[in-house]
Amino acid sequence: xxxxxxxxxxSNLPGNLALTTGFNNVISCLYNPTLDEDNTLLxxxxxxxxxxxxxxxxxxxxIVGKRSAATDTSLWGVxxxxxxxxxxxxxxxxxxxxxxxxxxxxxxxxxNRGALxxxxxxxxxxxxxxxxATADVAVLGxxxxxxxxxxxxxxxxxxxxVWLTPPPDPGSGG
Numbered sequence: 001x002x003x004x005x006x007x008x009x010x011s012n013l014p015g016n017l018a019l020t021t022g023f024n025n026v027i028s029c030l031y032n033p034t035l036d037e038d039n040t041l042l043x044x045x046x047x048x049x050x051x052x053x054x055x056x057x058x059x060x061x062x063i064v065g066k067r068s069a070a071t072d073t074s075l076w077g078v079x080x081x082x083x084x085x086x087x088x089x090x091x092x093x094x095x096x097x098x099x100x101x102x103x104x105x106x107x108x109x110x111x112n113r114g115a116l117x118x119x120x121x122x123x124x125x126x127x128x129x130x131x132x133a134t135a136d137v138a139v140l141g142x143x144x145x146x147x148x149x150x151x152x153x154x155x156x157x158x159x160x161x162v163w164l165t166p167p168p169d170p171g172s173g174g
Contacts, residue, residue, distance in 0.1 A: 016043075016081050016104040018155045025098040025158075026080055032065040033091035041066065041088040043081035044105050044125030046140055047096055048074040064096060070121035073138035075160045078103055078119075097158050105156045107147030115143045117156060127156060 031041055032050060041047065050065040064076065077096035079088065080103065088094040097103045106126040111117070116139045120126035130139050138160065145154040 018102045018104050025100045026095050027062065027077070027098055028093050029062045029064045029096050030060050031088050031090055031092050031094045032063060035065075035090035037089050039066070039090055041079050041094055042124045043079055043086065044103070045079045046075050046077070046119035046124075047079060047094075048072065048076045061093065064094065067119070067121060072121075075119070075138045075140055077160070078105070078140070078158060099159055099161060101158050102144065102155050103158060104153050107143075107150065107152045107154050109147070109150050111143055111147045111154075113143055113146045117141055117143055127154075 029047075031047075032052070034052060034055065046067055047064040048067055050063050052063060056063065067075070077098045078101075080095040080097050082095065105117075106123075108120050108123065108126045108128045111129050116130040117127040118130040118137055119140050120128045127140060127143075130137050140160060141156040141158045143154055144157055145152075147154050
């Protein structure tokens with residue numbers, strides 16, 4: 001859905017920034033330019049930092065890409081919705097909400113305020129409760145609202161530093 005900048009009373013949509021009177025940690029990044037143009041990013045979609053190897057350019061904005069699988073735990077942030085476009089093509093600049101930012105996302109099921117959430121890999125812009133019984137789960141953030149039913153749009157505080165199990169000790173070689 002493309003937004004009109006002259007619109008009044010904008011709907012709450014996935015990827016909208018919320019609680020914008022406080023601190024927002026939003027960084028402009030470059031979406032992986034090596035992908036084909038059909039591989040677009042959607043508002044609310046979780047992204048990770050990537051390294052393009054020999055074709056990486058050190059003087060550009062941070063380069064982000066899509067998660068490669070539901071078990072990909074290298075979350076870095078969430079794509080912010082803009083009034084210009086509802087999708088981001090490879091090679092374009094994309095705004096990414098980082099830790100401490102509050103953003104609207106869709107709950108895939110009822111959930112409680114304070115629940116730790118992880119992105120729903122199959123449905124970009126949606127979040128599910130992070131299940132610590134599942135291996136390789138990275139937390140995207142904390143639910144600030146209660147979702148009564150699937151499809152409710154809730155505010156999520158981004159916090160990719162939280163882990164359900166401790167990350168490997170850098171000194172252990174693992």
